[in-house]
Amino acid sequence: xxxxxxxxxxxxxxxxxxxxxxxxxxxxxxxxxxxxxxxxxxxxxxxxxxxxxxxxxxxxxxxxxxxxxxxxxxxxxxxxxxxxxxxxxxxxxxxxxxxxxxxxxxxxxxxxxxxxxxxxxxxxxxxxxxxxxxxxxxxxxxxxxxxxxxxxxxxxxxxxxxxxxxxxxxxxxxxxxxxxxxxxxxxxxxxxxxxxxxxxxxxxxxxxxxxxxxxxxxxxxxxxxxxxxxxxxxxxxxxxxxxxxxxxxxxxxxxxxxxxxxxxxxxxxxxxxxxxxxxxxxxxxxxxxxxxxxxxxxxxxxxxxxxxxxxxxxxxxxxxxxxxxxxxxxxxxxxxxxxxxxxxxxxxxxxxxxxxxxxxxxxxxxxxxxxxxxxxxxxxxxxxxxxxxxxxxxxxxxxxxxxxxxxxxxxxxxxxxxxxxxxxxxxxxxxxxxxxxxxxxxxxxxxxxxxxxxxxxxxxxxxxxxxxxxxxxxxxxxxxxxxxxxxxxxxxxxxxxxxxxxxxxxxxxxxxxxxxxxxxxxxxxxxxxxxxxxxxxxxxxxxxxxxxxxxxxxxxxxxxxxxxxxxxxxxxxxxxxxxxxxxxxxxxxxxxxxxxxxxxxxxxxxxxxxxxxxxxxxxxxxxxxxxxxxxxxxxxxxxxxxxxxxxxxxxxxxxxxxxxxxxxxxxxxxxxxxxxxxxxxxxxxxxxxxxxxxxxxxxxxxxxxxxxxx
RNA sequence: GGGCGAUUAGCUCAGUUGGUAGAGCAACUCGUUUACACCGAGAAGGUCGGGGGUUCGAGUCCCUCAUCGCCCACCA
Numbered sequence: 026x027x028x029x030x031x032x033x034x035x036x037x038x039x040x041x042x043x044x045x046x047x048x049x050x051x052x053x054x055x056x057x058x059x060x061x062x063x064x065x066x067x068x069x070x071x072x073x074x075x076x077x078x079x080x081x082x083x084x085x086x087x088x089x090x091x092x093x094x095x096x097x098x099x100x101x102x103x104x105x106x107x108x109x110x111x112x113x114x115x116x117x118x119x120x121x122x123x124x125x126x127x128x129x130x131x132x133x134x135x136x137x138x139x140x141x142x143x144x145x146x147x148x149x150x151x152x153x154x155x156x157x158x159x160x161x162x163x164x165x166x167x168x169x170x171x172x173x174x175x176x177x178x179x180x181x182x183x184x185x186x187x188x189x190x191x192x193x194x195x196x197x198x199x200x201x202x203x204x205x206x207x208x209x210x211x212x213x214x215x216x217x218x219x220x221x222x223x224x225x226x227x228x229x230x231x232x233x234x235x236x237x238x239x240x241x242x243x244x245x246x247x248x249x250x251x252x253x254x255x256x257x258x259x260x261x262x263x264x265x266x267x268x269x270x271x272x273x274x275x276x277x278x279x280x281x282x283x284x285x286x287x288x289x290x291x292x293x294x295x296x297x298x299x300x301x302x303x304x305x306x307x308x309x310x311x312x313x314x315x316x317x318x319x320x321x322x323x324x325x326x327x328x329x330x331x332x333x334x335x336x337x338x339x340x341x342x343x344x345x346x347x348x349x350x351x352x353x354x355x356x357x358x359x360x361x362x363x364x365x366x367x368x369x370x371x372x373x374x375x376x377x378x379x380x381x382x383x384x385x386x387x388x389x390x391x392x393x394x395x396x397x398x399x400x401x402x403x404x405x406x407x408x409x410x411x412x413x414x415x416x417x418x419x420x421x422x423x424x425x426x427x428x429x430x431x432x433x434x435x436x437x438x439x440x441x442x443x444x445x446x447x448x449x450x451x452x453x454x455x456x457x458x459x460x461x462x463x464x465x466x467x468x469x470x471x472x473x474x475x476x477x478x479x480x481x482x483x484x485x486x487x488x489x490x491x492x493x494x495x496x497x498x499x500x501x502x503x504x505x506x507x508x509x510x511x512x513x514x515x516x517x518x519x520x521x522x523x524x525x526x527x528x529x530x531x532x533x534x535x536x537x538x539x540x541x542x543x544x545x546x547x548x549x550x551x552x553x554x555x556x557x558x559x560x561x562x563x564x565x566x567x568x569x570x571x572x573x574x575x576x577x578x579x580x581x582x583x584x585x586x587x588x589x590x591x592x593x594x595x596x597x598x599x600x601x602x603x604x605x606x607x608x609x610x611x612x613x614x615x616x617x618x619x620x621x622x623x624x625x626x627x628x629x630x631x632x633x634x635x636x637x638x639x640x641x642x643x644x645x646x647x648x649x650x651x652x653x654x655x656x657x658x659x660x661x662x663x664x665x666x667x668x669x670x671x672x673x674x675x676x677x678x679x680x681x682x683x684x685x686x687x688x689x690x691x692x693x694x695x696x697x698x699x700x701x702x703x704x705x706x707x708x709x710x711x712x713x714x715x716x717x718x719x720x721x722x723x724x725x726x727x728x729x730x731x732x733x734x735x
Numbered sequence: 736g737g738g739c740g741a742u743u744a745g746c747u748c749a750g751u752u753g754g755u756a757g758a759g760c761a762a763c764u765c766g767u768u769u770a771c772a773c774c775g776a777g778a779a780g781g782u783c784g785g786g787g788g789u790u791c792g793a794g795u796c797c798c799u800c801a802u803c804g805c806c807c808a809c810c811a
Contacts, residue, residue, distance in 0.1 A: 293810055296811070614770060
């Protein structure tokens, strides 16, 4: 007769067991696929979306880790050679600005006071110091990541990969340098890509100014100094007396100027007066018009958002201050016809919040529409991205995001990849006079100067599935684990990241980066609001995990959380699964007590066999759910079966049978078998409590639950 | 301006291919001499946003309207 372990006599205490269980798993080496004994089903790989190296664990991370860990544990138990590869992200702009603020606050100096080299050293020190925080927090929620393969988006290996990729794309003519109109962020002092622009609604004024015989409409008087082209629709009857190319002299802000009439069908006759003047240096639309008709470009605003000498008396003023003054002056000259209230969207930089000022600048771009020869066929990067999803080499879950993805590709312009910040992968291009040199390593000889700019952080992130596996070297890992099986991430970075990974991987390897994409939603508070520090409604996963147990937290994040949908998380929900953990604990003790005198498994009675078969069917159902990434259903079914069927029905009836000695050994065998199998099935979702209980339920020759057969 | 999603019990949400409406929380009644009160038993609660259609049959498919939310877009 076995003794029921003393530990089971008190309620389940997650804090007492979690840390040591995690160490036990780590020590076992089973997080590393090379150490797995059963790998008959072949490789299964997930690369972890790298959290910011300087970040702390938030509920978004917790969801991501819970989902991926559940899938990885499931596959590992099924007998796959599972690799879940961790890493951290250098998050160029975000990290640099954090360190800049810190240095400003602590030492009162800007990055320029330190100089590039010293500043980068400071950033690196900061990153190294804070990196362990996020890593240990990932561990604390039970993530069975292979830490032996930990990567960093800007370490030496990844830098080599980035330089190699840049060079390859440069040689293929896919990375080009050009003077184009770009999104300049005066606050962050860098160019950003179209995807980093966020449109924010702004209430402002709409001004109607007299411009010679016309009335022009504008929301931005401060850009209008040099406006010498006046544009209207060729079929606008109101202006039919004027001809394209006609010149006339008009009185304007700082005196008379010679204006040229442009007729173009892109003008909306219904909007305003149907006439506008254009400012090609500071407007995307105007830029295109100017290119079309080969007009002059003149810069009006500098990179700090101040007016240039062309503004005459207004030179040096911030645009915001200048606007009023200019309107006043026009008013004094009698050129203001009317002013209306106006609501429109202004472009802001999503990171810094600065208002974007379009500028013409020399930058580096990835040409997405340019044809090139790719493994023997002519294609474009856009086509590569499109085909991967179109032909289902990559499937996106939920599938409605496939439409969103295609729509994004259709509207995609060349990707501006150069940034005027210091922290990041430096562009591997050197200049000497008019010579330009691009290679993985610096050129020989004197007088070469490297390009000052760094790369968009998503450039290196785009290579993440294969740079982490050793590319450009032909490593065993790359051959074994690429393409990866699943990318699980938030739908908010579908464009930034998912699309770029598909582009980079199909381009460089002629392989998709992953076979499936699983997009989870945002974690919101119980009222459905976005969690934010300013609202004070954030739920810290570390607190929840400490208070209710990691298993409870994980269940709360998984049950009912279908792909693509936002999850409303209240503390009540976590508490409910803490109760469930305790239920498992108590039921396990009870089963162990009632079966202590069972020496060897008995054959099942017909009735018990039927119950067992019903469980088998449930488990098969659950297996299918997990295989199709329906964790929200699988977890709920396990919960219901354990509580409603196993505890409330089977244990209740069988304890009577055991007491009355009716088919006792069959009853005992069934209880023990069902408990064992449910611990296995629950393990991917609630790894800690199940592994802990497994110690008491397993047979002597059984290994850890983490590697037990599903 | 385009696209997408949501609308199911008081609250938060499930409902995989159309086949007699589900869970958690809350509220109600009862129960504490033996697994668990972090519990059990029981009862209550829904014309599945409105309207129309397809079907033997619709929460599920189609059309339409309404409200809320998200994404995309260079109307000055």
